[in-house]
Each structure stands twice: as C-alpha cells, then as structure tokens.
Amino acid sequence: MWLLNKTGVYASPFNQHSTTPELVAEFIDADTWIGWCRNMAFKVLMHEYQEFLPPSVKEVDLQRVISISSDVRLIVEAIQSFPDEFPKVPLNEETLCKWEDTPELDLYPSSDQYICDQLRQLWNLYQTDESRYTRIINRPLFNKFRELMAQNQHYYFLVRYPTQATLALTPLVSIYGENY
Amino acid sequence: MQLTFALPAIDFAMWLLVKSGRHVPPFDQHDPTPQIDIDSDLLDPENWTEWCRKIIFIETLMSFKSVFYPYHVSNMELIAKSAQNDAKVDLFIRILDSYPEHYPHQPFDIETIDDWTNFDSLNLPDGYYHLNQHLGALWSRFESEHRVLMQNRDGERAWKIHHWYSSQLVYCHRVVPYVTRVKLELTPYVFMHGEVY
Numbered sequence: 134m135w136l137l138n139k140t141g142v143y144a145s146p147f148n149q150h151s152t153t154p155e156l157v158a159e160f161i162d163a164d165t166w167i168g169w170c171r172n173m174a175f176k177v178l179m180h181e182y183q184e185f186l187p188p189s190v191k192e193v194d195l196q197r198v199i200s201i202s203s204d205v206r207l208i209v210e211a212i213q214s215f216p217d218e219f220p221k222v223p224l225n226e227e228t229l230c231k232w233e234d235t236p237e238l239d240l241y242p243s244s245d246q247y248i249c250d251q252l253r254q255l256w257n258l259y260q261t262d263e264s265r266y267t268r269i270i271n272r273p274l275f276n277k278f279r280e281l282m283a284q285n286q287h288y289y290f291l292v293r294y295p296t297q298a299t300l301a302l303t304p305l306v307s308i309y310g311e312n313y
Numbered sequence: 314m315q316l317t318f319a320l321p322a323i324d325f326a327m328w329l330l331v332k333s334g335r336h337v338p339p340f341d342q343h344d345p346t347p348q349i350d351i352d353s354d355l356l357d358p359e360n361w362t363e364w365c366r367k368i369i370f371i372e373t374l375m376s377f378k379s380v381f382y383p384y385h386v387s388n389m390e391l392i393a394k395s396a397q398n399d400a401k402v403d404l405f406i407r408i409l410d411s412y413p414e415h416y417p418h419q420p421f422d423i424e425t426i427d428d429w430t431n432f433d434s435l436n437l438p439d440g441y442y443h444l445n446q447h448l449g450a451l452w453s454r455f456e457s458e459h460r461v462l463m464q465n466r467d468g469e470r471a472w473k474i475h476h477w478y479s480s481q482l483v484y485c486h487r488v489v490p491y492v493t494r495v496k497l498e499l500t501p502y503v504f505m506h507g508e509v510y
Contacts, residue, residue, distance in 0.1 A: 185400075185482045194483045202400040202482065 134292035134310070135259050135266055137166060146298040147310060156258070158251060165242045171302045172240035174290060175219055178306070179232040181208045188226035195223060203285040207305075211288040214305040266293055275313040317401075317479050318375040321459075322368045322436045323505075327489040328455045329448070330356060337361045339495035340507060349451065355441050366499040368436045369487055370412055374429050376405045377421070387420040400482045404502075408485045411502040462490065471510045478506065 137147060141154040144163040185205050186195065199206045209222050220228045238252040259266075269275050278291050287305055294310030301307045330340060334347040335356040354360055378386070380402060385391050396403035410418065417425045435448055463471075478486040484502050491507025498504055 184477065184480045187481065187483055190483055197403070198400055198482045201397060201403055205400070205482065 134294065134308070135262065136161060136255060138294075142166065144300070146300060147294060147308075149294070149296045149298065156255070158255060160241075160248050160251070167300070167302070168242040169240060170290075170300075170308060171215070171306075172242070173237050174288075174302050174306050174308075175212070175215055176232050176235065176237065176240060177290070178208055178212050178288070179224070179229055182212060182222070182224060183229055183233070186223075188224060188229055190223045192223070207285045207288055211303070211305045214303040216303070269313055271313050274311050278309060278311055278313065281309070318372045318379075320368055320372050320432075320436065321456075322434060323365060323372075323487060324459055324489060325435065325448075325452065325455050326361065326364055326368065327491065327507075328459060329451070330361060331491075335361075337497075339497055340491060342493045342495070343491070351447075353441070353444055355437070355444060360438065360441070362497070362499065363438045364436070364441075365487075365497075365505055366412075366503070367438050369485065369499060369503055369505075370409070370416055371429055371432055371436055372487075373405050373408045373485065374421075374426065376401075377409060378426050378430055382426060383423055386423060386426055389420055392419070404482055404485065408500070408502050411500040413500070466490075466510055474508050474510050 134147070136158060137144060138150045139155045140158050140161050141150070141152040142161050142163065143150075143152070144166050185202070185208070186198065195209070199209055212219075212222055212224075238249060238256060241248055241252060244252075274297075275291075278289070281287075282289055287307060289299075289307050289309040291309050291311065291313070293313065295312055296310070297312070298310040299307050300310070327340075329349070329351065330337060331343045332347070332349040333351050333356055334343070334345040335351075336343075336345065337356070337358040355364065380395065381388070381392060392402075392406065396406050406419075409416075412418070417429065433445065434452065435445060437444060437448070474488060478488045484504055486504050486506055488506045488508050490510060492509065493507065494509060495507040496504055497506075
C-alpha cells in the first residue's frame, strides 16, 4: 500500500491518493499489484494455518477443529476461497514449506531479477518510513476494524489509506484501507 | 487459566539420554560416548519412552485440573460441552483418552487427579523409584547445563518453535532441544519432537 501511494498508481477502490509520483516503479500497475497482494495474503494464511494444524491433517481432525474454533474455520474457508491455481486444504508439508520459505518480495507476479532488486531497494526505503506509516493516530477507527475482525466472518488485512476503502482479493479475504 | 504445563522432567530425561550416550530411535543422532554412567535399564528404549509418556500425561492432567478441579473432574457432560467450545480443552481430553489402558481414564476422581499431579520432580515410571536419589543428585548439574543451553539459544528461533508447537490444535507436540530434527510417537495424539534451536 505504501508503494501504491508513493507511485501514485490507482488500484480501485484505492483511488483517493495523490497521483503525483514520489518515486518511480514502472512495473507497478493495478492488476499486478492486486495479484501481488493476493499472493502475500495467501502466504499469511498459510502461516496462520500452520499455527493450528499439522501438514496433511486428517479430514476428521480438520472438521472437528473447524467445528470448535471459529478462528480456524475462517482461516480454512479463507484459503479455500482463493482462485483454483492456489493450493487447497488439507495442505501438505511441501506446500506449507514452499510458501513459508518464499519471501514476500519474491511473490510479485511475473517477477524477474530486475523487479526483485528494485523491490528490495524500495523495501529498504519503506523501512525508514514504516513507523510513521503504521502508527495508530485514530484509535476509534482502529478499534472499529478490530471489532470487524472479531466477527470472524471475513479475513481483513488492515492498511493505512486516506479514506476507508475495501478491496476484495477473494470472496472472503479483503484489504481494508483506513486512515487509522 | 493456564492450559499448557511444561515440566522440566522431560528436558531432564532428554539430557540424561544424551549425556549417557544411549540411543532411543529416533533420538539416536547424538554422540554415543557416555559422560554419565547410569547402571539401569531406565534408558532402554521402551522404558525411556514410557518415562516421557508418563511426564506428558502428568502435564496434560495438570491442564485438565486447571479447568475442572475440584468440582467438575467427573462431570462428563460438562467436560464434553467444554471441549465442544474450546479447541484446547478438546485437545487435552483427546490426549488423555489416547493413553494406554494402564493410565487412568475418564471419569476421573479427585483422588486420582491429586495422586498423579502431586508429583516429584523426576516423575519416574513405576519400578524405578529406587533411582530417585541417584538421578536427583544429577538434577543440579542438569539445571545448570540446561540454563547455559537456554541462554546460548537463538531466543527468537526458540520462541517461534515453542509457540508453533504449543498453538497446535490437532495433536500434542512436545518439543525438546536435540542435535537434529526428529519425531517420536508416544500415543496416537502425543508426539515428542527434537528440534535444533
């Protein structure tokens, strides 16, 4: 989201920031940016899945844990809501390790060495800006987001944005932009 | 309410195996040169495994106790209802149910819970209580070496490994430091993991 803001690129509904670029990353466009976010969201969910469930979990164990824990149910349903090309539950060790070991910056769609190098440089730049970018300045808005998450009906990723805007990555996974 | 108990006895059992140079597959990757002489078959594979199994049973029973003791330990209906609403409770009920016949099973009574959780530090299996004094004398050496080991560890990695294993909801995964990554099944729902950290 920082990169989208800084490059002035729009990916609807994130189209309320300044279009004047503060930095240039010509490989960023709406579709690949959304694809990148979707890949990163999937990696996060893989990690969450592993927190609770073993690789190649038996169906009977999976169903029992899902019936007890709404957190696990949402994680599993969110994973299943990704497009067909993504792995499905139950996940085996090879799949989980592959996603765990792949850095976020390498998940950029159709990435090549040039893009990876560019992203790494931009990442360093972002880190100098990170504390300002993630500091909570509006506690009620942040709390509102937490209440939304607590409903365990939809998996949201919170990002800072000038206005409230929600981008669906899958029917159950969204990026929630808020000026929190 | 504390739902996960970790007794140091399991680390002691692991330390003793390594120091004695004895092997219990898959914990058979450490140096076989003995640094401690143990004149007992406690470290034979079957007995050492039973020792670890017993320690984890006591840990799990302490979790059970922390939720249901003293008034509800025999209330099967309430216990089943709790398990339906809390995945951690469901897990430790399944762990206890997975133990062999000679372990206590539900419904528990207060006396059984008291007997099993009023443990000594070593939690030796039946028939090995005579070793209490000899092994007890090694305990302080274990504690000081274990403390040094813990201090030398990569703290963040150790925390991540422990967090990962303790948050699991399908099986009980008990982690101990070891020279390589291995996994030993103690019951269908209890696994002991050696991890490098």
